[in-house]
Amino acid sequence: MRLERPACPRASRLFSIPDPGQATIAGLPISLDEACRSAAIILSGSRRPLIGGLGCDVTGHRAALSLAEKLGGVVDHMHGRAQFRNVQAFQDGGWVTTTLSEVRNRADLIVLAGTDASRYPRFFERCLAPASQFGELTRKVVVLGDPLLSIPDMDGVSVSSIPIDAGHLGELFAVMRARLAGIPPRATDVAGVSIGQIEALLADMRAARYGVLVWNAAELDFPHADLTIQSAVNLVKDLNQATRWSGLPLGGDDGGTSAAQTCTWQTGYPLRTAYEIAGPRYEPLLFDSDRLLKTGEVDALVWISAFDPERTPPAADCPTVVLGRADMRFVQAPDVFIPVAVPGVQHAGFLHRMDAVVALPLTAPAPSSLPSVAQVLAIIQRETNHAAA
Amino acid sequence: MLRLKNGRIYDPAHGVDGEVRDLYIEDGRVVAAPGPDARIDRDINLAGRVVMGGAIDLHTHIGGGKLNIARALLPEDHRQDPVPTSGGMHAGCGHAAPSTWTTGYRYAEMGYTACFEPAMQPINARHTHLEMGDTPMVDKGAYAMLGSDDFFLRMLASGADQRLINDYVGWTLDASQAMAIKVVNPGGISAFKFNARSLNLDEAHPYYRVTPRQVVQALARAVHDLGVAHPLHVHASNLGVPGNADTTLATMAAAEGLPIHLTHIQFHSYGTEGERKFSSEAERIADAINRMSNVSADVGQVLFGQTVTVSGDSMKQYGNHRHASPDKWVVMDIECDAGCGVVPFKYRDKNFVNALQWAIGLELFLRVSDPWRIFLTTDHPNGAPFTSYPHLIRLLMDKRFRDSKLDEINAEAAAHSQLRSLDREYSLYEIAIMTRAAPARSLGLTDRGHLGQGAAADIVVYRDDADREAMFAKPEYVFKDGQLIVRDGKVVNVVNGALHVVKPEYDKGIEKPLKDYFDRYMTVRMENVRISDDEVCTCGASKLIPHVCKGRAT
Numbered sequence: 001m002r003l004e005r006p007a008c009p010r011a012s013r014l015f016s017i018p019d020p021g022q023a024t025i026a027g028l029p030i031s032l033d034e035a036c037r038s039a040a041i042i043l044s045g046s047r048r049p050l051i052g053g054l055g056c057d058v059t060g061h062r063a064a065l066s067l068a069e070k071l072g073g074v075v076d077h078m079h080g081r082a083q084f085r086n087v088q089a090f091q092d093g094g095w096v097t098t099t100l101s102e103v104r105n106r107a108d109l110i111v112l113a114g115t116d117a118s119r120y121p122r123f124f125e126r127c128l129a130p131a132s133q134f135g136e137l138t139r140k141v142v143v144l145g146d147p148l149l150s151i152p153d154m155d156g157v158s159v160s161s162i163p164i165d166a167g168h169l170g171e172l173f174a175v176m177r178a179r180l181a182g183i184p185p186r187a188t189d190v191a192g193v194s195i196g197q198i199e200a201l202l203a204d205m206r207a208a209r210y211g212v213l214v215w216n217a218a219e220l221d222f223p224h225a226d227l228t229i230q231s232a233v234n235l236v237k238d239l240n241q242a243t244r245w246s247g248l249p250l251g252g253d254d255g256g257t258s259a260a261q262t263c264t265w266q267t268g269y270p271l272r273t274a275y276e277i278a279g280p281r282y283e284p285l286l287f288d289s290d291r292l293l294k295t296g297e298v299d300a301l302v303w304i305s306a307f308d309p310e311r312t313p314p315a316a317d318c319p320t321v322v323l324g325r326a327d328m329r330f331v332q333a334p335d336v337f338i339p340v341a342v343p344g345v346q347h348a349g350f351l352h353r354m355d356a357v358v359a360l361p362l363t364a365p366a367p368s369s370l371p372s373v374a375q376v377l378a379i380i381q382r383e384t385n386h387a388a389a
Numbered sequence: 390m391l392r393l394k395n396g397r398i399y400d401p402a403h404g405v406d407g408e409v410r411d412l413y414i415e416d417g418r419v420v421a422a423p424g425p426d427a428r429i430d431r432d433i434n435l436a437g438r439v440v441m442g443g444a445i446d447l448h449t450h451i452g453g454g455k456l457n458i459a460r461a462l463l464p465e466d467h468r469q470d471p472v473p474t475s476g477g478m479h480a481g482c483g484h485a486a487p488s489t490w491t492t493g494y495r496y497a498e499m500g501y502t503a504c505f506e507p508a509m510q511p512i513n514a515r516h517t518h519l520e521m522g523d524t525p526m527v528d529k530g531a532y533a534m535l536g537s538d539d540f541f542l543r544m545l546a547s548g549a550d551q552r553l554i555n556d557y558v559g560w561t562l563d564a565s566q567a568m569a570i571k572v573v574n575p576g577g578i579s580a581f582k583f584n585a586r587s588l589n590l591d592e593a594h595p596y597y598r599v600t601p602r603q604v605v606q607a608l609a610r611a612v613h614d615l616g617v618a619h620p621l622h623v624h625a626s627n628l629g630v631p632g633n634a635d636t637t638l639a640t641m642a643a644a645e646g647l648p649i650h651l652t653h654i655q656f657h658s659y660g661t662e663g664e665r666k667f668s669s670e671a672e673r674i675a676d677a678i679n680r681m682s683n684v685s686a687d688v689g690q691v692l693f694g695q696t697v698t699v700s701g702d703s704m705k706q707y708g709n710h711r712h713a714s715p716d717k718w719v720v721m722d723i724e725c726d727a728g729c730g731v732v733p734f735k736y737r738d739k740n741f742v743n744a745l746q747w748a749i750g751l752e753l754f755l756r757v758s759d760p761w762r763i764f765l766t767t768d769h770p771n772g773a774p775f776t777s778y779p780h781l782i783r784l785l786m787d788k789r790f791r792d793s794k795l796d797e798i799n800a801e802a803a804a805h806s807q808l809r810s811l812d813r814e815y816s817l818y819e820i821a822i823m824t825r826a827a828p829a830r831s832l833g834l835t836d837r838g839h840l841g842q843g844a845a846a847d848i849v850v851y852r853d854d855a856d857r858e859a860m861f862a863k864p865e866y867v868f869k870d871g872q873l874i875v876r877d878g879k880v881v882n883v884v885n886g887a888l889h890v891v892k893p894e895y896d897k898g899i900e901k902p903l904k905d906y907f908d909r910y911m912t913v914r915m916e917n918v919r920i921s922d923d924e925v926c927t928c929g930a931s932k933l934i935p936h937v938c939k940g941r942a943t
Binding site: 104 | 452454463464468472474480487488512516523543582583713719720721725726912913917924928
């Protein structure tokens with residue numbers, strides 16, 4: 001298969017076609033049917049399994065939720081820790097956000113808050129090109145964070161940076177909100193950023209016609225980062241009193257957006273949810289995959305990672321079933337490994353873009369004899385009927 | 390063959406008002422009485438029971454991106470109403486922003502067999518169809534939102550020929566697999582992106598310089614020319630703003646005789662009289678509807694309690710955010726296509742404004758004389774969750790009950806309202822019109838909403854209880870396409886339900902400028918916006934029911 005624009009290293013890796021691979025039990029080759037039966041026996045004996053990873057498309061997520069419901073399991077995504085920094089801020093106060101095409105056509109000031117958005121080179125190419133349907137845009141990009149962040153050189157885009165440790169962004173935004181509210185500053189600087197710099201930035205932000213504050217929860221990796229996000233979205237809300245500003249949370253890798261969306265429409269909750277006797281139970285702090293595995297509150301793990309062979313399961317003291325890309329390699333073989341087709345390469349389906357608005361159709365340019373995540377989970381679910389009998 | 394014997398039939402599409410008759414059902418359809426030799430496989434005696442077609446909700450926010458925002462925002466609301474897995478039914482949650490599964494079950498348990506999502510953004514269509522695919526029991530359909538999308542506004546601003554606009558509207562219906570076209574705050578969602586905070590009907594858009602009136606006229610014309618059964622579905626400008634009744638009346642007039650449906654009109658029937666500068670204009674609005682046969686409306690009744698407001702109207706939702714309860718809210722600009730706003734809301738019966746909103750909705754119901762042109766909605770979940778419909782029906786059918794509730798609301802609001810002077814009580818026949826026959830006719834569902842020969846056997850049987858709330862909350866039987874799905878208000882058989890779409894004819898040449906536009910300015914390709922018939926079926930609906938449109942020459 002040929003990529004239209006092979007420059008994106010992440011796309012090149014994920015769109016490569018793996019060899020068909022081999023189902024294994026404890027590292028030894030076995031048939032797909034036997035592997036599914038083994039998985040079903042493990043899961044039938046489990047009191048509370050974790051259906052984790054969830055690196056697949058919507059058809060896979062539907063099947064994963066169905067299996068979790070059947071087994072009384074818990075669901076969390078492999079990037080749950082980052083996702084829930086956003087969810088906590090969102091559920092506490094809501095936010096004002098935008099989507100990629102709006103950024104592309106309207107944004108004249110883009111503030112990158114502690115994110116090395118160059119990890120997503122397409123973000124710059126696609127969203128910050130000068131041409132817009134409302135005429136040529138002269139854009140300013142302000143980087144709040146490490147000045148070493150790499151930004152591609154682009155026409156019509158001027159980049160400046162204000163060095164600040166991401167852990168102090170919350171303070172910076174709080175001071176900016178206070179200034180917006182007319183409260184005079186008492187300190188001379190915030191985490192090394194002078195009040196003069198802050199005033200200048202705020203003046204630019206108020207003068208923007210359509211400002212966008214960008215963050216990536218995965219990169220805000222420090223305790224209570226949800227509060228940093230909350231202070232960012234509160235600043236965006238306040239700026240909207242006079243001009244237009246929106247937040248743009250980057251992320252959603254490995255099917256994370258689809259997993260949260262599907263779980264939300266089916267249960268009301270955006271993952272970290274257990275199927276219990278009384279109905280779905282949502283515990284955003286308790287049902288963190290790593291925590292559940294560490295404390296032994298789950299006694300089996302189903303790990304799904306159909307996009308990226310490097311997303312192997314976390315260490316677990318409980319029986320582990322892995323549905324992974326065929327070229328996934330393990331330091332220690334899981335109890336059951338079932339190679340699955342890659343969504344969008346080897347099977348068709350649906351996948352949400354990070355802004356959750358656009359669900360893209362996935363096609364199968366290189367169809368494979370491998371089953372999809374949804375197909376394997378359906379077989380396992382069926383087998384659990386026999387295993388339980 | 391199934392025979393439903395001796396039921397009292399309410400079938401307004403055929404003028405049948407409570408006649409005792411037998412109904413025969415075979416292969417999912419209502420059939421003519423067979424001869425005496427016919428084999429009846431099952432007989433159900435319905436003596437004393439009330440029999441109607443399956444109810445149809447033509448305006449209920451059951452699925453799509455903004456619903457999922459509302460769900461994710463409100464875990465504390467879901468916790469009050471957890472739904473366990475049981476008997477082939479999925480777990481989920483209920484109340485204000487229920488899970489898709491629970492939405493389908495609870496609609497069916499009230500005797501509804503079809504629901505229409507009124508605000509599907511074309512760019513979000515695939516997601517919406519995925520949600521509706523996981524909404525069981527009922528038939529579904531969605532209205533595609535246009536009127537603040539930049540492609541349309543560019544066309545309008547450049548003076549494009551109406552035929553080109555018709556092609557674009559046709560393409561949108563086709564590509565997004567929609568049933569009708571809705572316009573929300575015409576041009577206003579776009580204007581908000583240019584920092585406008587309001588946009589009146591004859592005010593120029595800050596960038597395109599076109600007016601909401603032009604937007605409404607172009608879209609109403611397109612819908613009419615394409616032969617789409619349901620008129621342009623209009624969420625008018627100035628939602629919730631005191632004094633907006635003038636805008637609403639002007640919007641009706643702007644249609645210039647073309648069919649137009651004004652949605653959640655309760656939120657658009659406000660005056661500015663009184664000390665609080667907030668008053669009812671229900672009488673003027675109702676009089677206008679009574680006078681203008683091209684106009685229909687649904688009410689968007691407010692009922693008291695916690696809910697969440699979800700709307701494509703990002704401009705007005707931003708304006709309302711200070712009323713958020715609990716204090717959290719979401720506003721989103723979406724993909725040069727539209728926007729949305731989600732604001733949780735608690736309507737309080739002792740609050741003057743909320744109480745008057747409640748009374749205004751009821752006044753509208755009681756003052757509009759033709760039940761074929763006014764539909765029963767709460768604009769779920771904006772005025773109240775759909776599960777409050779039985780209560781609303783009782784308010785309409787039972788004046789004593791209504792007056793007793795009027796005694797409980799904010800006294801000043803009660804004194805301002807003329808509700809007590811309105812003696813009208815809806816009959817069962819009128820309820821059957823406004824919840825069955827009329828929405829089916831408005832949507833062009835020729836084999837739904839009635840019980841004549843050949844009709845789809847979506848049938849509801851109620852016990853005739855003087856407490857109409859109890860009666861409509863718990864049908865004794867509900868049949869969907871001839872299958873028994875609900876018994877005594879509980880799902881007994883899980884089915885999925887079909888997706889209704891329209892298939893207008895249009896010139897596919899519109900894809901050339903459209904593709905160019907997407908390639909130049911959008912971050913998604915046009916080909917990835919379009920949803921094929923095959924693909925939409927994989928989203929989950931049991932089948933696709935296409936409705937042919939008979940285009941009208943321009």
